[in-house]
Amino acid sequence: MKKIIITGLFALIITSGFSQNFNAKRLDSLFQILEKNNKFMGSIAISENGKTIYTKSIGFDDITSSKKSTSTTKYRIGSISKMFTASMIFKAVEEKKINLNQTIGNYFPTVKNAGKITISNLLNHRSGIHDFTNDAEYLTWYNEKQSRAKMTERIASGNIVFEPDTKGQYSNSNYILLSFILEDVYKKSYGEILNQKIIKPLKLKNTYLGAKISLENNESNSYTLSGKWEKEKDTDMSIPLGAGAIVSNPTDLNIFIESLFAGKIVSIENLNLMKTIKDKFGMGILEFPYFERKSYGHTGGIDGFRSIVSYFPDEKLALAITSNGAMGYDNNNILLCALSSYFQKPFQMPSFNNAEITTATLDSYLGIYGSIQIPIKISITKKESTLIAQATGQPSFPLEATSSNIFKFEPAGVVMEFNVEKKEMVLKQGGKDYLFMKE
CATH class of the missing domain: 2.40.128.50 (Lipocalin)
Incomplete structure (x- = not known):
């Protein structure tokens, strides 16, 4: 979300559901290179048919205390939170508390064009509401607690970027407003709704609405690589809510997206609406191509955290990567290595033979x-x-x-x-x- 953007290699875990074609050694080699050259901190989990076939964690939850990351380390997942929020909106639709075509004027009368913007427009970024994280002053207050009234005011004060439903343009503001709508229709806090509708039914052990980072709770600080890893300031989680405030880990993310595509969270009919792409955006879901195949999921970035979750329906293959180190080796390259290891495609290993210069x-x-x-x-x-x-x-x-x-x-x-x-x-x-x- 915010621009709202090592040592200790851990053992490979393989279950009885292991894919016979999966090249685990290739991924192991990549992580050994990244560890040796201090280029990545984070975790990965790969699941096939609902069974984990690979996990790995390298780096530190906290560099100062040398607290190493493990498979139970929890990360802020940034905009992957939007998949959870969209799922809960569709739950509310199924429970007939709201409908996709209703406008948001009754909820947010001060937001420009609120009488024309629908819940559907918020979901697939077709509202025309400006993204508050692009405001010049955003970085002066992103680590300070914000009230609902203040966030609504900030969103309402921005100019309309385009007329509703005329184009698609990513805006975190859309999912802040969707979070508030959920709180209004259920008369509960976003965190309580998340627990009730997703976390408890799916028995997710490492997922919840984030607060102040707690190392004692196996959460991780985030860092940016600038010659060395430097700790990032933390966004106050009162700000992103359902746009980017959820904490999770790769194993839980795989369970979530597998359950979503199995119809265990919302109906398959509504899942099909979520993954219908228009101007690059679905409703809380993005589409990722890989050669002749395509997967569905989302990426996330907040402070120094970077994350991605991806699901291939035909293979029932889920992959999730969470990182607490930005500006190192890109998560997408790790994902490509994982996919090449599964689908038997070529992959070029990185080289970090840096020259010494006066x-x-x-x-x-x-x-x-x-x-x-x-x-x-x-x-x-x-x-x-x-x-x-x-x-x-x-x-x-x-x-x-x-x-x-x-x-x-x-x-x-x-x-x-x-x-x-x-x-x-x-x-x-x-x-x-x-x-x-x-x-």
Whole structure:
């Protein structure tokens, strides 16, 4: 959600439901490389036909105390929370407490276009309500407790991005409002509804609405990699609610998505509505392609936590990854390795053979670079022995040296090649080259 974005390798766990074709050694090798190079902290679980066939955890719940992560470590899952919220909205529909086509004017009369925006529009991001996490001042209050009235005021104060149901555009505000609607129709807090409708029926042992992080309860702090792991400040969970405040772990996430697709949470008819994609968005569900196959699920990011859950209905295959370290090795690459291990597809292992470069050489690359090809400027600064890049209007990110003048940021597939004599920098991303000149 918020931009609302090691040691200790643990034993592989395999059950009797193990897929005969699953290449566990490949995933083991990836985690050994990530551990050795200090590039990932988090957990993975893979389930087939409702049985866990692989789990792994590396890193630390807390670096300061060297508290290692295990399969019972719990993580903030960010926007995967939206799948839970959408499921509970459809439960309310099935219980005839609300309907998808009713407008939200009676709930939120101060929200612009509330008389035209439906519950359905909130679910599939077609409301036109602005995303409050994009507000310039968001990072000044995201770690402070917010009341429902204040959050409603913040959402209502934003401009309409587009007219309802004319397009789709992701907005966390939609799921904050859906959380409040659930509280109104059930006359209970969001956390109580979550327990009653999903957690207790599915017997989820490690899932609940988050509060202040508790290491004693096997929760994890989150970190961002910037040369070394640096602890992130924590979003106050009064803010995201059903948009991003749930805590869970990969095993529970797999149980949840398996149960959802088995019709154990909402009817198959309503599940089909949830996974109907329009302008890239379903109702609390996203679609992920993998070669000729497709899966359904969601991603999440809040503070330094990153997560993904994905389900392949034909194979009854569920995969979930939760991480408490951002800017390291991307979760999506781990997911691709897991899928390649299951579906017998090729996968390129990462290489982290970072070059040692003198301070004088690093200093020669510092400065501001501009390009006539794309309308952004990139600032190159240094933190200790690490170059830091920051493009106009975007967060900064660390660069890793692969040679004396070539650096990369693997999570975004960015490569930067510097030429000091010509005062040039070539940015390579997505198969394209962009020439930048030093100002």
